[in-house]
Amino acid sequence: MASIALVTGAAGGFGRELVKLLLQEPGLDEIWCVARSKDKLDALRGELGEKIVPIPLDLTQRDSLTALQARLEGERPDLRFLINNAGFDKFGPYDAVDVDTSLNMIDLNVSAVVALGLTAIPYMGRGSHILNVASQAAFFPLPYMDLYAATKVFVRHYTRALHVELKDKGISATAVCPGWMKTGLFDRAKTGADKTVRSFAGLTTPDKVAAKALRDAKRGRDMSTCGLFVKATHVASKLVPQRLAMKVWTLSQGIR
């Protein structure tokens, strides 16, 4: 039985850094890498080697989730790491994003996380790990990034509760809450709106955040934060009234 990791959104950004670290994990035979772009996944295999198994799928499509389920059922691997990382953001007011794009964001950031977790847990044994990528955006309601922040609240709460439920099975579930990281997310998030997110305090590189996330998962933590800025935001979320926090956020983005 092959020992594997499954990483979504593995073609670039944060996912790619996680894949690189997983290659150093002892005993992993394969890393199943999911993203839409076959070319990018093939390039990843070319660069990182034959443990990389490209699985080009659009996770907002029900057929893709069924295909992954069938593959797991067919191969019955020992799934050591499930990393639900694929996600996207949109910057701007509520009406800068149409209904289809909004629902597509919920499909990827929320529904795919739930569907993959439920599908994968039967293949996970004691000592295995689920990492669901939430965000620092899960700590407060965020105007001009309203829906994205709300999807990440879902991921954070769902994952922490799942962690408690999975304790008996010896499986950890970690809500990874990165602050701003230099990745392709920014380009895809632009909408051309005047009132938009434009200030990225605490910006860091995804490699450090990925290393901390894997360390926290292996320590059995239900949440992972990396760096002083994110940790301070987390503490503030317990102390600062949400209305005041939203005011500070919009002012920090130059929005009046």
Ligand SMILES: NC(=O)c1ccc[n+]([C@@H]2O[C@H](COP(=O)([O-])OP(=O)(O)OC[C@H]3O[C@@H](n4cnc5c(N)ncnc54)[C@H](OP(=O)(O)O)[C@@H]3O)[C@@H](O)[C@H]2O)c1
């Ligand atoms: N960057 C940040 O500042 C930041 C901060 C906090 C949290 N996060 C979270 O970190 C995660 C990774 O984001 P990132 O920053 O690395 O962004 P990214 O560079 O845009 O990477 C997103 C990845 O998801 C894949 N993807 C996008 N749509 C998909 C779909 N429908 N089906 C399957 N795969 C899809 C992309 O590949 P294809 O385009 O080929 O599909 C890509 O591999 C996201 O959940 C994001 O919300 C990011």
